[in-house]
Amino acid sequence: AQKVTQAQTEISVVEKEDVTLDCVYETRDTTYYLFWYKQPPSGELVFLIRRNSFDEQNEISGRYSWNFQKSTSSFNFTITASQVVDSAVYFCALSALLSSGSARQLTFGSGTQLTVLP
Amino acid sequence: NAGVMQNPRHLVRRRGQEARLRCSPMKGHSHVYWYRQLPEEGLKFMVYLQKENIIDESGMPKERFSAEFPKEGPSILRIQQVVRGDSAAYFCASSPGTPWESGANVLTFGAGSRLTVL
Numbered sequence: 001a002q003k004v005t006q007a008q009t010e011i012s013v014v015e016k017e018d019v020t021l022d023c024v025y026e027t028r029d030t031t032y033y034l035f036w037y038k039q040p041p042s043g044e045l046v047f048l049i050r051r052n053s054f055d056e057q058n059e060i061s062g063r064y065s066w067n068f069q070k071s072t073s074s075f076n077f078t079i080t081a082s083q084v085v086d087s088a089v090y091f092c093a094l095s096a097l098l099s100s101g102s103a104r105q106l107t108f109g110s111g112t113q114l115t116v117l118p
Numbered sequence: 119n120a121g122v123m124q125n126p127r128h129l130v131r132r133r134g135q136e137a138r139l140r141c142s143p144m145k146g147h148s149h150v151y152w153y154r155q156l157p158e159e160g161l162k163f164m165v166y167l168q169k170e171n172i173i174d175e176s177g178m179p180k181e182r183f184s185a186e187f188p189k190e191g192p193s194i195l196r197i198q199q200v201v202r203g204d205s206a207a208y209f210c211a212s213s214p215g216t217p218w219e220s221g222a223n224v225l226t227f228g229a230g231s232r233l234t235v236l
Contacts, residue, residue, distance in 0.1 A: 004160075006160075035224070037227075042229070043207065043229060043230050043232070044227065044228070044229040044230065045161075045209065045211075045227035045230075047224050047225075047226070047227075050224055091160055091161070105151060105163040105166060105174075105177075106151075106153075106161070106163065106225060107163070108153075108160035108161045108162070109160055110158075110159055110160045111159075111160050
């Protein structure tokens with residue numbers, strides 16, 4: 001069975017602080033994909049990053065960085081110098097094979113509500 | 119280039135009424151997924167459709183819920199005889215097709231339809 005755990009329900013930081021959002025996953029697949037999505041207060045889901053299980057290189061995109069560690073089944077997300085506009089719910093997700101075996105669908109964690117205070 | 123379009127954005131129904139939620143995928147995308155987000159929770163997979171075919175509906179409740187993706191027109195998620203527990207945000211996502219079967223593609227999500235059952 002596939003599972004994604006985001007143990008941090010809510011995090012509050014003051015602007016310009018760094019913050020790390022944790023994500024731990026479980027899967028029996030040898031090939032899988034991990035994602036992060038952002039859901040701002042307006043409600044839509046915004047794609048942030050996709051990482052496949054064979055690529056353990058960390059990635060940096062501006063103030064965002066991701067640490068993928070297969071040994072601990074974790075895919076953590078760090079925001080450096082946080083800003084008020086970063087306030088949102090952040091979801092980690094794992095692509096999982098559907099029971100039909102026909103395709104994959106995303107299994108989401110329960111999300112982390114990040115509040116950045118001015 | 120319009121993204122995934124969902125309507126209505128907000129829908130209020132009384133118990134026992136029917137709810138119809140529409141989703142037009144991104145141009146060039148032939149695969150549609152529906153997810154449900156209950157309050158304070160992550161998104162849960164409901165159904166995966168291609169044009170005129172339901173590929174996997176393992177996440178759909180067995181009764182009252184149905185989905186279709188006709189040859190012409192949007193995908194529709196239909197909920198009959200709604201109950202208060204159906205109150206949620208319903209998200210549609212699309213992908214261009216076959217590569218998603220390996221988990222490689224990124225799903226593009228719509229802004230969601232928020233159903234409130236009184």
